[in-house]
Amino acid sequence: MxxxxxxxxxxxxxxxxxxxxxxxxxxxxxxxxxxxxxxxxxxxxxxxxxxxxxxxxxxxxxxxxVPDWSADEVEEIFLLRGLLESYAAARAARLATAEEIAMLQAFNDEIERAIEGPTFDTETFVANNRSFHNLILTIANSERLTKMRSMIVEQGILHRTARRYDKKGLRRSHADHEELLMAFKARDEAWASAIITGHNRRAFRVTAITGA
Structure with a gap:
């Protein structure tokens, strides 16, 4: 190429x-x-x-x-994303170093600043949210998983979803990340997997209620 x-x-x-x-x-x-x-x-x-x-x-x-995904396609995207990321989170809980957890914390701190500023900074939220989830994939250290995850076309949808969260929803998303970091520090694979599963399902419900 x-x-x-x-x-x-x-x-x-x-x-x-x-x-x-x-x-x-x-x-x-x-x-x-x-x-x-x-x-x-x-x-x-x-x-x-x-x-x-x-x-x-x-x-x-x-x-x-550029495709305009149907409601069924959007749900499938979030379902597949949830399955892959829950597995990645479980692996990351086992493999993450202290330095990598600190990097994840730094991304989540930026997410909090984007949420709590005078106005919601969508671009900062989306960029750091992407970096947070991509780093989890890197930590999971599975080339096959990373390639499969790259095929799930959700970022455009997530960008629109982020703009539809209210303040409570944005804070809940940030809190999910904080709890995930706690699971990583505890090396609790099942806990990490469960958090990501709920995190992704909640994002889908926001999309489904407001429309993608």
Whole structure:
């Protein structure tokens, strides 16, 4: 895979996950090439990768769109995410070092600051929430698990979900992370797994109630 294709992939993927390219946006190669500052060939390669990851969809007429996930698809995404992350949390509870737990704490402290500021800082919350959960995957130290987790296309949904939490819900999410850190320090795999399961289910209910 060329560096140009990688750049196109990362650029387009980032725009989709951030919401800059909204659901049902048609993705035209010429416009994407101009956006990325590249030719159409690496953009075409990037779109194939994104289609394989279900981050874009191609119609029978060969038009490419950002998907607008159905309610059933959203629930499946959260279910699969919960299953994989509960397993990752159990492994991380066994493997996490004191330094890694401190890094997780630092991410969660930033999440708290995003919540408790004068206005809710969505971007800081989402970025540090992503870093928190990604670090758990790193600590779990399973290449297979990481690859499977990367296929679960939830970040765009989670970005929208974060904006739908009220203050109580945001604080509950932060508290879940704090409890998870307690489970890691206690080396309690079952506790860590249970926390993540509930954490993800609660996020899904917020999405289901308010609409993705």
């Amino acid at each position: 060329s560096s140009a294709s990688d750049l196109a992939y990362e650029t387009i993927r980032g725009r989709i996950l951030s919401g800059a390219l909204a659901p049902m946006t048609q993705l035209k190669e010429e416009e994407l090439a101009e956006m990325c500052g590249l030719s159409r060939t690496p953009v075409r390669d990037a779109l194939r990768r994104l289609e394989a990851e279900m981050l874009v969809r191609r119609t029978d007429t060969q038009r490419t769109f």
